[in-house]
Amino acid sequence: MLKTKKSFSLLILLMATAIVLLVVIWRMQTSPRTDDAYVYADTIAISPEVNGRIIAQPVKDNQRVHKGDLLFRIDPRPYEAALQQAQAKLDGLNQQIELTQRSVNAQKFSADSAQASIASASAAAKQATATLRRLEPLLAQGFASAEEVDQARTAKLSAISKLDTLKLQAKQAKAGVSGVEALVAQRAEASALIQLAKLNLEFTEVRAPFDGRIASLKTAVGQFASAGKPIFTLIDTSHWYVIANFRETELKDIKEGTQAQVYLMSNTGIKFSGHVDSISYGITPDDGATLGSGLPNVKRTINWVHVSQRFPVKIRIANPDENLFRVGASAVATLKTRP
Template sequence: MTTPATNPAPYKKYLVIALVAVTLLVLLFVIHLVDREPRTDDAYVYADTIDVVPEVNGRIAELAVRDNQAVKQGDLLFQIDPRPYEDALARAKASLVALDKQIALTQRTVNAQQYNAQSASAAVERARAAAAQAADTLHRTAPLLSQGYVSAQDVDLARTAQRATQAELAAAELQARQAAAAVSGVDALVAQRAIVEAEIAIATLNLEFATVRAPFDGRVVSLKTSTGQFASALKPVFTLINTRQWYVVANFRETELRGIHVGTPATVYLLSDSGQRFRGTVDSISYGVLPNEGGIALPGGLPHIERTLNWVHVAQRFPVKIRVENPDPELFRIGTSAVAVLYPGRGSDAGRH
């Protein structure tokens, strides 16, 4: 008796249906996961940088760093020849010493002039008293002439004495005014001393500026000079990366920004070593990017992010700046490609497992 062959068609149909159902479930799970934990590989490492510029002109006498070297805050970066500034400081200090001696000498002269003025003032008082006495004598003597108690000669002598004392008083007053005018003082020299002190302060500051030290822990980059090169004030010598804090700037679609705020936990890793994960938090979210349609021209400084599809309208992306906790100083370099995952709506412990 022959057994009829089993028809495999229904089983294949059920298998296809099951695969489709599993695929849909996986797709829904991925969409749900992406909505809960936005992720992007359009990210890069960033750190703050400064241009290291001298504040005085001079030839570089010592270059204490090399390109790509790590430095600590306070380390010597380079030394500009200090001799011109040392000479300027010594000259200003010598000017102050000479001016102090001149002030002391002038003060002694002023003291003598003041003594002369005081003496002249005393002479005026004596002359004024003598003139007053002579006038009183004349006033008492003149009426006695008509009564015969005094002679005409006595009256003439009294009148002459009165005129003489008046002349002496006028001379004494003139001498007193001249003595007072001669008291010049040292105000001008004292004002000049303030100018010299300001010159000393500037010379001291310039001498300090000749020594350039690291303002923070960092790494030297773009060093293209050497000892002996003339450095001009306010012109960069090299760039210093601030390695005290590293960031990852990740570009997220505008539809993913809902629920993301400052402090949102994040996990990042670098493509140079995808095996290491680094925790972080959102430091800030950009409030402007440069549009690339409609002919709108905005001032420079706004981020310009290319859209990958030109034939359909895609969501704009905005930079999200993530502060990285405990970054590996050997891995983090500005511009390194990175991947970032955010955990909106979670506590500060999210993404730390």
């Protein structure tokens, strides 16, 4: 009788163990879970666009800031001077263009008047040449005086000189137009320099591009800031994520939009909901393999027990608590792959 009871108890225990094992397997298949997870948020390095000394920094490390808040200001005086210099250059070019244009207009007027007289001047030169050609043979025959021949030569030279003067005036007017065009091109360059100077002056004030929290602030007023060199980091607190590393054997049932539950190690009593935002398609193996353009480096030894590789799954949190969520904080993630 006692033996029968022991056998029955053992059977009950085995059945309970089997049921528990089946439940665990079912839960693992329908709700994969991992504690290899951490909190993540998008971050940017705040860097100035121009060089200069910081004269104002109304923020401190770990401070919460809003979009458009002033983060720091660089001494604007060199850039104000550059803007004034560019503006003065443009004003000078405008005056020079105006004066040159007046001169060109006068030359054009003279050239137009001269052009109207070129035809008659050309005819007069031809007539004076013909008259001189007729008088010169008559001088030797005594039918014309030397004075008349000299007057004919003078008339010819005068007519040719007048014609050349009118042609030169036309050329000068054309050259004057080219000079104005060159000055207009310089004016376009000066206008571009003004726009650049205004942009650099605007860059002396660095403002928050989004709501966030400052991190790793290690500078103060008086520090010289170099363009492109980070001053601190700004964490985007409008969206929080948890990066959960799941085994590759569990990825077949994980898709974008899969519902998730997340707990933070800092406070396991609060549950956060979310969904899968994306699944990683590549990692760097730690078994010696080489990816990319090189050939795989396969180890000579074989491990009989092969550990499944883990791939990051990015979970977007729907109801984050800014007081608890910190970049890099440990988390536990559970996915609901099946209803």
